[in-house]
Amino acid sequence: MSMNSLPELDRDHLIHPVTSFRGHEAAGVRVLRSANGARITDTEGHELVDGFAGLWCVNTGYGQESIVEAATEQLRRLPYATGYFGLGSEPAIRLAASLAERTPGDLDHIYFTLGGSDAVDSALRFIRYFQQARGMPGKDQVISIEKGYHGSSTVGAGLTGLPAFHEGFGVPLDWQHKIPSPYPYRNPVGEDPQAIIDASTRALSDKIAELGAERVAAFFVEPIQGSGGVIVPPKGWLKAMAETCRAHDVLFVADEVITAFGRTGPLFASADEDVIPDLMTVAKGLTSGYVPMGAVFMREHVYATIADGAGSHTVGHGHTYSAHPVSAAVGLEVLRLYEDGLLENGRRMGTRLLDGLQGLAAHPLVGEVRGKGMLAAIELVTDKAARTPLPAAAEPGQRLFDRAWEEGVLLRAFPSGVLGFAPPLCCTEAEIDRIVEITARVLDRTLEDPDIRQAMA
Ligand code: PLP
Numbered sequence: 001m002s003m004n005s006l007p008e009l010d011r012d013h014l015i016h017p018v019t020s021f022r023g024h025e026a027a028g029v030r031v032l033r034s035a036n037g038a039r040i041t042d043t044e045g046h047e048l049v050d051g052f053a054g055l056w057c058v059n060t061g062y063g064q065e066s067i068v069e070a071a072t073e074q075l076r077r078l079p080y081a082t083g084y085f086g087l088g089s090e091p092a093i094r095l096a097a098s099l100a101e102r103t104p105g106d107l108d109h110i111y112f113t114l115g116g117s118d119a120v121d122s123a124l125r126f127i128r129y130f131q132q133a134r135g136m137p138g139k140d141q142v143i144s145i146e147k148g149y150h151g152s153s154t155v156g157a158g159l160t161g162l163p164a165f166h167e168g169f170g171v172p173l174d175w176q177h178k179i180p181s182p183y184p185y186r187n188p189v190g191e192d193p194q195a196i197i198d199a200s201t202r203a204l205s206d207k208i209a210e211l212g213a214e215r216v217a218a219f220f221v222e223p224i225q226g227s228g229g230v231i232v233p234p235k236g237w238l239k240a241m242a243e244t245c246r247a248h249d250v251l252f253v254a255d256e257v258i259t260a261f262g263r264t265g266p267l268f269a270s271a272d273e274d275v276i277p278d279l280m281t282v283a284k285g286l287t288s289g290y291v292p293m294g295a296v297f298m299r300e301h302v303y304a305t306i307a308d309g310a311g312s313h314t315v316g317h318g319h320t321y322s323a324h325p326v327s328a329a330v331g332l333e334v335l336r337l338y339e340d341g342l343l344e345n346g347r348r349m350g351t352r353l354l355d356g357l358q359g360l361a362a363h364p365l366v367g368e369v370r371g372k373g374m375l376a377a378i379e380l381v382t383d384k385a386a387r388t389p390l391p392a393a394a395e396p397g398q399r400l401f402d403r404a405w406e407e408g409v410l411l412r413a414f415p416s417g418v419l420g421f422a423p424p425l426c427c428t429e430a431e432i433d434r435i436v437e438i439t440a441r442v443l444d445r446t447l448e449d450p451d452i453r454q455a456m457a
Contacts, residue, residue: 006031006043017152018164027398030405035062038424038431040410051409051435053424056226056258056375057289059346060337061426067290067333074329083323092323095331099295102267102335105276109303111296112323116257116283117151119294120220123253123279124155125317127218130251130302133309140175141211143204143250144220147181147228150255159220162228177211179203181225182233185368185379186387193234200237201244208248218251218279223269226258229418230377232370238273251278251302257294261285261334262343262425264373265350278302288334293327338425346425349432350374353421356436363443365390365452376421378439380446382455390417394451403445407438 004012010029015021031043038061040050053059060067074091081089092112100108111126113119124142131139144150146161158171161178165171172178182200189195208216223238225231238254245252254277259269263285266272270280279302283294298306306315321327350373357369357376367381380396382388390396392415400413412420419442423435446452 037061037063038427047408048405049409049423049427049431049434049438051404051411051421051423053374053422054289055284056263056412056420056422057284059261059263059285059374059425060288060290060334060342061424064288064290064333064337066337067288067330070329070333071291071326074326078325081323081325082320084318089323089325089328091325091328091332095328095335096323098332098335099297103280103297104268104271106300107276107280107297108300109298111298111317112328113283113294113296113319114292114321114324115151115294116255116281117153117156117294118319119257119281119283119296120151120156120159120255121153122317123220123281123296124159124218126296126298126302126306127251127253127279129309129315129317130306131217133305136214138215139217141177141215142175142218142220143177143179143207143211143216145181145222145225146178147183147225147231148220148222148255149225149227150220150222151257177207179207181228181231182237183225183231184234185370193236196234197237197240200233201240204241204244205248208244208250213248213250216248216250218253219245220253220255222255222257223259223273224264224372224375226375226420227414229379229414229416230371230375230420232372235273238270238275242275242277253277253279253281255281257281257283258375258422261288262338262346262373263375263422265343265347267338267343269372286334287327287330290330290334291324291327292321293324293331342425345427346374349423349425349427349429350376352429352432353423353435356432357421357439359436360440360443363440364456365443365447371421374421374423374425374427378419378421378443380417380419380443382452388455391451391455394446394449394455399449400442400446403442404438407441407445409435409438411435411439411442 007028033043034041041047096110144159148161150156150159157165158173158176189199242252254270260282280297287293365380368379396417397415404411
Protein backbone atom coordinates (compact mmCIF):
# COMPACT_ATOMS: atom_id res chain seq x y z
CA MET A 1 0.00 0.00 0.00
CA SER A 2 1.20 3.50 -0.81
CA MET A 3 2.50 5.53 2.14
CA ASN A 4 1.22 8.73 0.56
CA SER A 5 -1.80 10.47 2.03
CA LEU A 6 -5.08 10.71 0.11
CA PRO A 7 -4.50 14.40 -0.74
CA GLU A 8 -1.06 13.56 -2.12
CA LEU A 9 -2.37 10.65 -4.16
CA ASP A 10 -5.21 12.83 -5.40
CA ARG A 11 -2.86 15.63 -6.42
CA ASP A 12 -0.58 13.24 -8.27
CA HIS A 13 -3.16 11.10 -10.06
CA LEU A 14 -6.80 12.15 -10.03
CA ILE A 15 -7.95 14.67 -12.61
CA HIS A 16 -11.04 16.55 -11.37
CA PRO A 17 -13.87 17.79 -13.61
CA VAL A 18 -14.16 21.48 -14.51
CA THR A 19 -11.14 22.44 -12.41
CA SER A 20 -7.98 24.48 -12.75
CA PHE A 21 -5.46 21.61 -12.67
CA ARG A 22 -2.69 23.75 -11.12
CA GLY A 23 -5.13 25.53 -8.84
CA HIS A 24 -6.35 22.21 -7.51
CA GLU A 25 -2.83 20.92 -6.96
CA ALA A 26 -2.18 23.98 -4.80
CA ALA A 27 -5.51 23.95 -2.93
CA GLY A 28 -5.71 20.18 -2.38
CA VAL A 29 -8.71 17.89 -2.14
CA ARG A 30 -11.38 17.67 0.54
CA VAL A 31 -12.25 13.99 0.85
CA LEU A 32 -15.83 13.00 1.61
CA ARG A 33 -16.22 9.82 3.64
CA SER A 34 -19.86 9.19 4.36
CA ALA A 35 -23.32 10.71 4.18
CA ASN A 36 -26.82 10.27 5.52
CA GLY A 37 -30.02 12.13 4.72
CA ALA A 38 -28.91 15.66 3.86
CA ARG A 39 -25.66 15.40 5.87
CA ILE A 40 -22.19 14.72 4.52
CA THR A 41 -19.03 13.99 6.53
CA ASP A 42 -15.44 14.47 5.43
CA THR A 43 -12.38 12.47 6.47
CA GLU A 44 -11.50 15.12 9.07
CA GLY A 45 -14.82 14.45 10.79
CA HIS A 46 -16.57 17.68 9.74
CA GLU A 47 -20.29 17.23 9.27
CA LEU A 48 -22.03 19.54 6.83
CA VAL A 49 -25.51 20.03 5.41
CA ASP A 50 -25.36 19.30 1.71
CA GLY A 51 -27.11 22.36 0.31
CA PHE A 52 -26.39 21.29 -3.25
CA ALA A 53 -27.41 17.59 -3.26
CA GLY A 54 -23.93 16.68 -4.46
CA LEU A 55 -24.14 18.26 -7.90
CA TRP A 56 -27.91 18.88 -7.85
CA CYS A 57 -28.44 15.16 -8.21
CA VAL A 58 -28.92 13.40 -4.85
CA ASN A 59 -32.58 14.41 -4.73
CA THR A 60 -33.63 11.58 -2.38
CA GLY A 61 -30.79 12.35 0.04
CA TYR A 62 -28.13 9.88 1.10
CA GLY A 63 -28.43 6.57 2.93
CA GLN A 64 -31.82 5.52 1.55
CA GLU A 65 -31.66 1.84 2.50
CA SER A 66 -34.35 0.78 0.05
CA ILE A 67 -32.23 2.08 -2.84
CA VAL A 68 -29.21 0.18 -1.55
CA GLU A 69 -31.35 -2.96 -1.32
CA ALA A 70 -32.75 -2.54 -4.84
CA ALA A 71 -29.22 -2.14 -6.24
CA THR A 72 -27.83 -5.04 -4.22
CA GLU A 73 -30.63 -7.37 -5.21
CA GLN A 74 -30.14 -6.50 -8.88
CA LEU A 75 -26.35 -6.85 -8.63
CA ARG A 76 -26.85 -10.38 -7.30
CA ARG A 77 -29.50 -11.43 -9.76
CA LEU A 78 -28.32 -9.85 -13.02
CA PRO A 79 -25.61 -7.17 -12.83
CA TYR A 80 -25.53 -6.60 -16.56
CA ALA A 81 -27.71 -7.15 -19.58
CA THR A 82 -26.98 -5.71 -22.99
CA GLY A 83 -29.73 -4.09 -24.98
CA TYR A 84 -27.98 -5.19 -28.17
CA PHE A 85 -29.04 -8.45 -29.93
CA GLY A 86 -32.67 -7.73 -29.01
CA LEU A 87 -32.00 -8.49 -25.34
CA GLY A 88 -33.30 -6.63 -22.30
CA SER A 89 -33.84 -6.75 -18.56
CA GLU A 90 -36.94 -6.44 -16.41
CA PRO A 91 -35.95 -3.30 -14.45
CA ALA A 92 -35.04 -1.40 -17.62
CA ILE A 93 -38.32 -2.27 -19.31
CA ARG A 94 -40.34 -1.44 -16.19
CA LEU A 95 -38.51 1.85 -15.64
CA ALA A 96 -39.12 2.92 -19.25
CA ALA A 97 -42.81 2.06 -18.93
CA SER A 98 -43.15 3.79 -15.52
CA LEU A 99 -41.50 6.94 -16.79
CA ALA A 100 -43.54 6.98 -20.01
CA GLU A 101 -46.69 6.90 -17.89
CA ARG A 102 -45.54 10.03 -16.06
CA THR A 103 -44.01 12.18 -18.79
CA PRO A 104 -46.04 14.98 -20.36
CA GLY A 105 -48.15 13.96 -23.39
CA ASP A 106 -46.85 11.23 -25.68
CA LEU A 107 -43.16 11.47 -24.67
CA ASP A 108 -43.38 7.71 -24.50
CA HIS A 109 -40.19 6.38 -26.08
CA ILE A 110 -37.03 6.29 -23.99
CA TYR A 111 -33.37 5.69 -24.71
CA PHE A 112 -31.25 5.30 -21.55
CA THR A 113 -27.73 6.72 -21.31
CA LEU A 114 -25.05 6.95 -18.60
CA GLY A 115 -25.59 10.59 -17.71
CA GLY A 116 -26.65 13.97 -19.01
CA SER A 117 -23.90 14.67 -21.54
CA ASP A 118 -24.51 11.51 -23.51
CA ALA A 119 -28.27 12.08 -23.23
CA VAL A 120 -27.75 15.42 -25.01
CA ASP A 121 -25.37 13.78 -27.46
CA SER A 122 -27.91 11.01 -28.14
CA ALA A 123 -30.71 13.54 -28.62
CA LEU A 124 -28.61 15.33 -31.23
CA ARG A 125 -27.89 12.12 -33.10
CA PHE A 126 -31.57 11.09 -33.06
CA ILE A 127 -32.55 14.58 -34.26
CA ARG A 128 -30.18 14.32 -37.23
CA TYR A 129 -31.57 10.89 -38.03
CA PHE A 130 -35.13 12.19 -37.73
CA GLN A 131 -34.54 15.07 -40.17
CA GLN A 132 -32.83 12.70 -42.63
CA ALA A 133 -35.64 10.17 -42.26
CA ARG A 134 -38.27 12.75 -43.23
CA GLY A 135 -36.25 13.72 -46.29
CA MET A 136 -34.74 16.93 -44.90
CA PRO A 137 -31.03 16.19 -44.49
CA GLY A 138 -30.20 19.89 -44.85
CA LYS A 139 -32.17 20.68 -41.69
CA ASP A 140 -29.11 20.30 -39.50
CA GLN A 141 -28.54 23.57 -37.63
CA VAL A 142 -29.17 23.76 -33.89
CA ILE A 143 -29.95 26.76 -31.69
CA SER A 144 -29.42 27.06 -27.93
CA ILE A 145 -29.11 29.86 -25.37
CA GLU A 146 -26.20 31.84 -23.96
CA LYS A 147 -25.44 30.80 -20.37
CA GLY A 148 -27.07 27.42 -21.06
CA TYR A 149 -25.30 24.20 -20.08
CA HIS A 150 -25.77 21.02 -22.08
CA GLY A 151 -22.87 18.87 -20.94
CA SER A 152 -19.28 18.16 -21.76
CA SER A 153 -19.41 15.98 -24.85
CA THR A 154 -17.89 17.72 -27.87
CA VAL A 155 -21.28 18.56 -29.34
CA GLY A 156 -22.88 19.27 -25.96
CA ALA A 157 -20.07 21.65 -25.02
CA GLY A 158 -20.76 23.49 -28.27
CA LEU A 159 -24.46 23.83 -27.41
CA THR A 160 -23.41 25.05 -23.98
CA GLY A 161 -23.32 28.83 -23.81
CA LEU A 162 -20.56 29.25 -21.22
CA PRO A 163 -17.17 30.38 -22.58
CA ALA A 164 -15.13 28.23 -20.16
CA PHE A 165 -16.43 25.12 -21.94
CA HIS A 166 -15.41 26.46 -25.36
CA GLU A 167 -11.97 27.95 -24.86
CA GLY A 168 -9.25 25.66 -26.14
CA PHE A 169 -11.70 23.01 -27.34
CA GLY A 170 -12.62 24.19 -30.84
CA VAL A 171 -16.35 24.57 -30.14
CA PRO A 172 -19.03 25.76 -30.83
CA LEU A 173 -19.18 23.89 -34.15
CA ASP A 174 -20.32 25.76 -37.24
CA TRP A 175 -23.88 24.39 -37.05
CA GLN A 176 -24.40 25.53 -33.44
CA HIS A 177 -25.98 28.94 -32.82
CA LYS A 178 -27.01 30.97 -29.77
CA ILE A 179 -29.63 33.48 -28.78
CA PRO A 180 -29.41 35.64 -25.61
CA SER A 181 -30.39 34.32 -22.19
CA PRO A 182 -33.74 35.55 -20.80
CA TYR A 183 -31.84 36.44 -17.54
CA PRO A 184 -34.50 38.66 -15.89
CA TYR A 185 -32.06 40.37 -13.48
CA ARG A 186 -29.78 41.49 -16.31
CA ASN A 187 -32.00 41.60 -19.39
CA PRO A 188 -31.58 44.75 -21.54
CA VAL A 189 -35.39 44.90 -21.89
CA GLY A 190 -35.84 45.03 -18.10
CA GLU A 191 -37.73 42.68 -15.78
CA ASP A 192 -41.25 42.87 -17.17
CA PRO A 193 -42.22 39.23 -17.86
CA GLN A 194 -44.00 39.89 -21.14
CA ALA A 195 -41.16 42.07 -22.42
CA ILE A 196 -38.71 39.23 -21.67
CA ILE A 197 -40.93 36.65 -23.37
CA ASP A 198 -41.35 38.90 -26.42
CA ALA A 199 -37.60 39.58 -26.65
CA SER A 200 -36.74 35.87 -26.45
CA THR A 201 -39.34 34.71 -28.96
CA ARG A 202 -38.25 37.49 -31.31
CA ALA A 203 -34.58 36.51 -30.92
CA LEU A 204 -35.48 32.89 -31.68
CA SER A 205 -37.64 33.77 -34.72
CA ASP A 206 -34.96 36.12 -36.02
CA LYS A 207 -32.25 33.48 -35.63
CA ILE A 208 -34.42 30.90 -37.43
CA ALA A 209 -35.11 33.40 -40.23
CA GLU A 210 -31.42 34.27 -40.50
CA LEU A 211 -30.45 30.60 -40.86
CA GLY A 212 -33.55 29.65 -42.89
CA ALA A 213 -36.25 27.54 -41.22
CA GLU A 214 -35.60 24.77 -43.73
CA ARG A 215 -32.09 24.46 -42.22
CA VAL A 216 -32.93 24.57 -38.49
CA ALA A 217 -33.32 21.14 -36.90
CA ALA A 218 -33.84 21.87 -33.21
CA PHE A 219 -33.77 24.29 -30.30
CA PHE A 220 -32.31 23.15 -26.94
CA VAL A 221 -33.35 24.82 -23.70
CA GLU A 222 -33.24 24.30 -19.93
CA PRO A 223 -36.55 25.24 -18.24
CA ILE A 224 -34.32 26.97 -15.64
CA GLN A 225 -30.71 27.64 -16.66
CA GLY A 226 -28.71 25.81 -14.00
CA SER A 227 -24.97 26.07 -14.46
CA GLY A 228 -25.38 29.56 -15.95
CA GLY A 229 -26.35 30.70 -12.43
CA VAL A 230 -29.90 29.43 -11.74
CA ILE A 231 -31.63 31.78 -14.16
CA VAL A 232 -35.41 31.52 -13.83
CA PRO A 233 -37.39 32.75 -16.84
CA PRO A 234 -40.87 34.19 -16.32
CA LYS A 235 -43.92 31.92 -16.22
CA GLY A 236 -45.10 31.32 -19.79
CA TRP A 237 -41.64 31.81 -21.32
CA LEU A 238 -41.00 28.10 -21.95
CA LYS A 239 -44.40 27.65 -23.61
CA ALA A 240 -43.86 30.71 -25.81
CA MET A 241 -40.48 29.34 -26.91
CA ALA A 242 -42.04 25.93 -27.66
CA GLU A 243 -44.79 27.57 -29.72
CA THR A 244 -42.23 29.60 -31.68
CA CYS A 245 -40.40 26.38 -32.53
CA ARG A 246 -43.58 24.66 -33.61
CA ALA A 247 -44.53 27.58 -35.85
CA HIS A 248 -41.25 27.13 -37.70
CA ASP A 249 -41.12 23.32 -37.80
CA VAL A 250 -38.16 23.25 -35.37
CA LEU A 251 -37.91 20.46 -32.78
CA PHE A 252 -38.22 21.74 -29.21
CA VAL A 253 -35.86 19.94 -26.82
CA ALA A 254 -36.16 20.45 -23.05
CA ASP A 255 -32.93 19.65 -21.25
CA GLU A 256 -34.31 18.69 -17.84
CA VAL A 257 -31.11 17.14 -16.48
CA ILE A 258 -31.35 19.41 -13.42
CA THR A 259 -35.01 20.42 -13.35
CA ALA A 260 -36.65 16.96 -13.50
CA PHE A 261 -37.47 14.66 -10.60
CA GLY A 262 -38.77 17.13 -8.06
CA ARG A 263 -36.03 19.72 -8.23
CA THR A 264 -38.51 22.47 -9.12
CA GLY A 265 -41.54 20.74 -7.55
CA PRO A 266 -43.13 18.26 -9.98
CA LEU A 267 -41.50 15.25 -11.67
CA PHE A 268 -40.91 17.31 -14.83
CA ALA A 269 -40.64 21.10 -15.02
CA SER A 270 -42.03 21.10 -18.59
CA ALA A 271 -45.33 19.68 -17.33
CA ASP A 272 -45.61 22.57 -14.87
CA GLU A 273 -45.23 24.96 -17.79
CA ASP A 274 -47.84 23.08 -19.84
CA VAL A 275 -45.27 22.14 -22.48
CA ILE A 276 -44.80 18.80 -24.25
CA PRO A 277 -41.26 18.91 -25.67
CA ASP A 278 -40.54 16.90 -28.83
CA LEU A 279 -37.55 15.46 -26.99
CA MET A 280 -36.50 15.71 -23.36
CA THR A 281 -33.18 14.85 -21.70
CA VAL A 282 -32.83 13.84 -18.03
CA ALA A 283 -30.16 12.38 -15.71
CA LYS A 284 -29.15 13.28 -12.12
CA GLY A 285 -32.41 12.82 -10.13
CA LEU A 286 -33.35 9.85 -12.35
CA THR A 287 -31.17 7.68 -10.10
CA SER A 288 -30.58 10.37 -7.47
CA GLY A 289 -26.85 10.07 -8.10
CA TYR A 290 -26.61 6.62 -6.49
CA VAL A 291 -25.48 5.14 -9.82
CA PRO A 292 -25.03 6.79 -13.22
CA MET A 293 -27.93 7.03 -15.64
CA GLY A 294 -29.51 9.50 -18.04
CA ALA A 295 -32.23 9.28 -20.67
CA VAL A 296 -33.68 10.81 -23.82
CA PHE A 297 -37.44 10.79 -24.19
CA MET A 298 -39.01 11.24 -27.60
CA ARG A 299 -42.56 11.91 -28.65
CA GLU A 300 -44.46 9.43 -30.74
CA HIS A 301 -44.04 11.41 -33.99
CA VAL A 302 -40.24 11.61 -33.55
CA TYR A 303 -39.97 7.91 -32.76
CA ALA A 304 -42.28 6.87 -35.60
CA THR A 305 -40.43 8.98 -38.18
CA ILE A 306 -37.10 7.48 -37.17
CA ALA A 307 -38.56 3.98 -37.06
CA ASP A 308 -40.29 4.26 -40.44
CA GLY A 309 -37.30 6.01 -42.02
CA ALA A 310 -34.96 3.25 -40.89
CA GLY A 311 -37.30 0.44 -41.86
CA SER A 312 -35.33 -2.76 -41.49
CA HIS A 313 -32.01 -0.85 -41.27
CA THR A 314 -30.04 -0.50 -38.05
CA VAL A 315 -30.26 2.86 -36.24
CA GLY A 316 -26.55 2.98 -35.44
CA HIS A 317 -26.51 4.62 -32.04
CA GLY A 318 -25.83 2.75 -28.82
CA HIS A 319 -23.85 2.35 -25.61
CA THR A 320 -22.65 -0.78 -23.81
CA TYR A 321 -24.29 0.45 -20.63
CA SER A 322 -27.56 1.73 -22.10
CA ALA A 323 -30.47 0.69 -19.84
CA HIS A 324 -28.06 -0.78 -17.28
CA PRO A 325 -30.15 -3.08 -15.07
CA VAL A 326 -28.61 -1.93 -11.76
CA SER A 327 -29.17 1.73 -12.65
CA ALA A 328 -32.70 0.89 -13.78
CA ALA A 329 -33.44 -0.96 -10.52
CA VAL A 330 -32.23 2.10 -8.63
CA GLY A 331 -34.33 4.36 -10.89
CA LEU A 332 -37.48 2.38 -10.11
CA GLU A 333 -36.93 2.61 -6.35
CA VAL A 334 -36.02 6.30 -6.54
CA LEU A 335 -39.24 6.97 -8.47
CA ARG A 336 -41.21 5.11 -5.79
CA LEU A 337 -39.62 7.27 -3.08
CA TYR A 338 -40.42 10.49 -4.93
CA GLU A 339 -44.06 9.52 -5.08
CA ASP A 340 -44.09 8.19 -1.54
CA GLY A 341 -43.70 11.65 0.01
CA LEU A 342 -40.38 13.05 -1.21
CA LEU A 343 -41.85 15.28 -3.93
CA GLU A 344 -44.31 16.58 -1.38
CA ASN A 345 -41.62 17.22 1.23
CA GLY A 346 -39.45 18.88 -1.41
CA ARG A 347 -42.27 21.25 -2.32
CA ARG A 348 -42.79 22.26 1.31
CA MET A 349 -39.07 22.63 1.99
CA GLY A 350 -38.59 24.55 -1.27
CA THR A 351 -41.11 27.15 -0.09
CA ARG A 352 -39.32 27.35 3.27
CA LEU A 353 -35.94 27.72 1.56
CA LEU A 354 -37.08 30.51 -0.78
CA ASP A 355 -38.88 32.32 2.07
CA GLY A 356 -35.75 32.04 4.21
CA LEU A 357 -33.47 33.31 1.47
CA GLN A 358 -35.90 36.15 0.68
CA GLY A 359 -35.43 37.15 4.31
CA LEU A 360 -31.81 37.99 3.41
CA ALA A 361 -32.83 40.32 0.56
CA ALA A 362 -32.06 43.45 2.62
CA HIS A 363 -28.42 42.43 3.11
CA PRO A 364 -26.14 44.99 1.40
CA LEU A 365 -24.63 42.31 -0.87
CA VAL A 366 -27.86 40.68 -2.04
CA GLY A 367 -28.87 41.83 -5.51
CA GLU A 368 -31.51 39.20 -6.16
CA VAL A 369 -32.99 36.08 -4.59
CA ARG A 370 -34.58 33.76 -7.16
CA GLY A 371 -35.63 30.16 -7.55
CA LYS A 372 -38.34 27.57 -7.90
CA GLY A 373 -38.90 24.61 -5.60
CA MET A 374 -35.63 23.27 -4.23
CA LEU A 375 -33.57 25.21 -6.78
CA ALA A 376 -32.55 28.70 -5.74
CA ALA A 377 -29.85 31.34 -6.01
CA ILE A 378 -28.68 34.57 -4.49
CA GLU A 379 -26.92 36.94 -6.85
CA LEU A 380 -24.41 39.05 -4.94
CA VAL A 381 -23.59 42.59 -6.02
CA THR A 382 -21.45 45.39 -4.60
CA ASP A 383 -23.98 48.07 -5.61
CA LYS A 384 -27.66 47.17 -5.55
CA ALA A 385 -28.86 50.10 -7.66
CA ALA A 386 -26.25 49.60 -10.38
CA ARG A 387 -26.35 45.78 -10.00
CA THR A 388 -22.56 45.70 -10.02
CA PRO A 389 -21.22 42.12 -9.98
CA LEU A 390 -18.63 41.12 -7.39
CA PRO A 391 -15.10 41.89 -8.58
CA ALA A 392 -13.07 38.98 -9.97
CA ALA A 393 -10.31 39.98 -7.51
CA ALA A 394 -12.57 38.74 -4.69
CA GLU A 395 -12.55 35.25 -6.28
CA PRO A 396 -16.28 34.72 -5.65
CA GLY A 397 -16.27 31.15 -7.00
CA GLN A 398 -13.68 30.01 -4.47
CA ARG A 399 -14.07 32.25 -1.45
CA LEU A 400 -17.86 31.99 -1.17
CA PHE A 401 -17.61 28.21 -1.41
CA ASP A 402 -14.86 28.06 1.22
CA ARG A 403 -16.74 30.29 3.66
CA ALA A 404 -19.89 28.20 3.33
CA TRP A 405 -17.88 25.01 3.79
CA GLU A 406 -16.15 26.35 6.90
CA GLU A 407 -19.51 27.38 8.35
CA GLY A 408 -20.95 23.92 7.69
CA VAL A 409 -22.85 23.82 4.42
CA LEU A 410 -21.99 22.71 0.90
CA LEU A 411 -23.19 25.34 -1.56
CA ARG A 412 -22.29 26.04 -5.15
CA ALA A 413 -20.52 29.35 -5.70
CA PHE A 414 -20.50 30.50 -9.31
CA PRO A 415 -17.60 32.70 -10.42
CA SER A 416 -20.15 35.35 -11.36
CA GLY A 417 -20.87 35.84 -7.66
CA VAL A 418 -24.02 33.75 -7.54
CA LEU A 419 -24.64 31.33 -4.67
CA GLY A 420 -26.58 28.25 -5.78
CA PHE A 421 -28.88 26.13 -3.58
CA ALA A 422 -30.26 22.69 -4.47
CA PRO A 423 -30.69 20.69 -1.27
CA PRO A 424 -31.96 17.09 -1.19
CA LEU A 425 -35.76 16.83 -1.19
CA CYS A 426 -35.59 14.92 2.12
CA CYS A 427 -34.32 17.97 4.07
CA THR A 428 -35.91 18.68 7.44
CA GLU A 429 -37.09 22.16 8.44
CA ALA A 430 -34.05 22.42 10.75
CA GLU A 431 -31.69 21.64 7.88
CA ILE A 432 -33.29 24.24 5.62
CA ASP A 433 -33.09 26.81 8.43
CA ARG A 434 -29.43 25.95 8.96
CA ILE A 435 -28.69 26.50 5.26
CA VAL A 436 -30.32 29.94 5.51
CA GLU A 437 -28.53 30.88 8.77
CA ILE A 438 -25.17 29.87 7.38
CA THR A 439 -25.84 31.78 4.17
CA ALA A 440 -26.41 34.88 6.29
CA ARG A 441 -23.03 34.31 7.97
CA VAL A 442 -21.36 33.79 4.58
CA LEU A 443 -22.81 37.12 3.39
CA ASP A 444 -21.58 38.91 6.54
CA ARG A 445 -18.11 37.43 6.20
CA THR A 446 -18.02 38.36 2.51
CA LEU A 447 -18.84 41.94 3.47
CA GLU A 448 -15.62 41.92 5.52
CA ASP A 449 -13.50 40.72 2.57
CA PRO A 450 -10.99 43.53 1.80
CA ASP A 451 -11.50 43.06 -1.95
CA ILE A 452 -15.25 43.50 -1.54
CA ARG A 453 -14.79 46.50 0.78
CA GLN A 454 -12.53 48.11 -1.76
CA ALA A 455 -15.09 47.57 -4.52
CA MET A 456 -17.83 49.07 -2.33
CA ALA A 457 -15.79 52.08 -1.16
N1 PLP B 1 -27.55 19.19 -19.27
C1 PLP B 1 -27.76 19.95 -18.18
C2 PLP B 1 -28.90 20.91 -18.17
C3 PLP B 1 -26.93 19.81 -17.06
O1 PLP B 1 -27.11 20.58 -16.00
C4 PLP B 1 -25.89 18.85 -17.10
C5 PLP B 1 -25.00 18.68 -15.95
O2 PLP B 1 -24.98 19.43 -15.01
C6 PLP B 1 -25.71 18.09 -18.27
C7 PLP B 1 -26.57 18.28 -19.33
C8 PLP B 1 -24.61 17.09 -18.35
O3 PLP B 1 -24.86 16.03 -17.50
P1 PLP B 1 -23.67 15.08 -16.99
O4 PLP B 1 -22.79 15.95 -16.13
O5 PLP B 1 -24.40 14.00 -16.25
O6 PLP B 1 -22.96 14.56 -18.18
